[in-house]
Amino acid sequence: MGDLQDDLDSCRVHRVTSLPGSHQFASDFIEAIASDPDPNAKDPDVIWGLTADLSGEVPAKDRALYISKSVDSGATWTQVARVDSRYFDAKIGEGLRNGFSVSPGGTYFVITTQRGAFQVFPQPGAAETVVKAIDGPRVPDEAPKVPITKKPGEPVRANVVELTADGRRLLIGYGYFDRDPQLFSYHQGKDGSWVEDGQLPQPPTEMDLLSMEFDNPKKADPAFVYVGTGDQVYLLNLHSKKWSRIEGVGPDSAIHGMSVVGGLHLAACWGVYNPSGPGSVRRVTNARFLIHRSTDETGSNVRAYTVEVDPSRPNREVITALTGVYASEDSGVTWRRLNDLPEEEFRSSHFSSDGTILVSGIAGTFLVNPFSDACSTHLRVRDK
Numbered sequence: 243m244g245d246l247q248d249d250l251d252s253c254r255v256h257r258v259t260s261l262p263g264s265h266q267f268a269s270d271f272i273e274a275i276a277s278d279p280d281p282n283a284k285d286p287d288v289i290w291g292l293t294a295d296l297s298g299e300v301p302a303k304d305r306a307l308y309i310s311k312s313v314d315s316g317a318t319w320t321q322v323a324r325v326d327s328r329y330f331d332a333k334i335g336e337g338l339r340n341g342f343s344v345s346p347g348g349t350y351f352v353i354t355t356q357r358g359a360f361q362v363f364p365q366p367g368a369a370e371t372v373v374k375a376i377d378g379p380r381v382p383d384e385a386p387k388v389p390i391t392k393k394p395g396e397p398v399r400a401n402v403v404e405l406t407a408d409g410r411r412l413l414i415g416y417g418y419f420d421r422d423p424q425l426f427s428y429h430q431g432k433d434g435s436w437v438e439d440g441q442l443p444q445p446p447t448e449m450d451l452l453s454m455e456f457d458n459p460k461k462a463d464p465a466f467v468y469v470g471t472g473d474q475v476y477l478l479n480l481h482s483k484k485w486s487r488i489e490g491v492g493p494d495s496a497i498h499g500m501s502v503v504g505g506l507h508l509a510a511c512w513g514v515y516n517p518s519g520p521g522s523v524r525r526v527t528n529a530r531f532l533i534h535r536s537t538d539e540t541g542s543n544v545r546a547y548t549v550e551v552d553p554s555r556p557n558r559e560v561i562t563a564l565t566g567v568y569a570s571e572d573s574g575v576t577w578r579r580l581n582d583l584p585e586e587e588f589r590s591s592h593f594s595s596d597g598t599i600l601v602s603g604i605a606g607t608f609l610v611n612p613f614s615d616a617c618s619t620h621l622r623v624r625d626k
Contacts (some may be wrong), residue, residue, distance in 0.1 A: 253616040263295035272602040274342035281460040294337030316600035330355035342402035354400035404456035408462035413452035470497025489522040499548035509546035562588035
């Protein structure tokens with residue numbers, strides 16, 4: 243594609259081509275995007291992305307997860323860390339749902355994989371990335387509730403992860419279709435490593451933990467954490483250690499993503515939810531999302547993966563979904579599909595302060611500016 247500014251000024255999507263790796267199938271898909279949790283960060287527009295280069299066209303020894311940094315809203319990227327195949331299992335679901343958190347200042351990262359959770363330290367120059375395992379639960383000797391591919395003593399798959407704004411406390415969720423989801427708390431030791439505080443009360447579900455967000459991600463001591471699972475959304479009071487359920491979520495709703503900007507927003511299977519009050523959400527029912535790309539059928543039952551709300555303009559929202567990307571500029575009342583993107587599923591997104599949106603999926607990564615003047619529909623009154 244052409245020049246970035248020219249593309250955005252002309253309401254064209256701009257393809258991002260500078261991510262590391264082989265550029266084989268899905269290697270340009272940013273599966274997780276994170277920004278500095280420090281509310282006083284020098285440059286809040288700096289972001290980091292996690293990609294997985296796991297194509298069958300890549301020799302097994304060269305397959306890796308990459309962490310990259312962008313200082314220009316996602317237009318260009320610089321590799322900061324490479325995590326090799328000792329720390330993940332490409333055969334079982336890697337590259338689609340790995341947790342990813344950034345420390346204040348981006349000095350280290352926490353990732354989750356099928357082999358547990360890891361602290362990743364970038365190294366200067368060509369030095370090999372330092373990766374340290376974070377202690378977590380192991381597969382027990384007794385038979386699990388359902389058959390799993392792991393053996394007793396192996397690490398339980400880690401999934402969701404959240405780091406407090408001061409970088410001193412960490413929550414990690416574990417479990418993989420074993421009907422035994424677990425949530426553990428950690429604090430940072432004097433040497434910078436993570437010390438386990440113990441398991442938090444069992445979530446009131448047997449479904450996997452799919453998404454997680456503090457009630458105030460910019461606060462060093464958040465009071466609550468939202469947890470999206472394979473069936474519902476729950477709220478854990480981090481002081482009383484009591485769970486409650488968010489009202490308004492339909493049954494069997496896999497909560498793939500969430501945002502707490504201006505209240506709790508949910509991306510679910512099948513639907514989008516907006517905040518309706520304390521501890522409650524309301525499903526969007528008037529939208530006409532494309533349900534399947536191969537048909538013209540539309541409705542509210544979109545399979546959404548992420549929902550992002552513009553912190554500077556909370557009336558603007560974007561969702562990524564099985565059938566593409568949709569944007570709203572009236573707080574989720576009406577939506578329009580971004581039709582210039584490739585016909586593929588999209589799974590991650592990020593708002594920049596200038597209003598541009600980074601979207602990524604199986605087809606690659608793109609910058610779009612759907613709310614610019616060039617993209618707005620201008621109607622002219624017909625002369626009488």
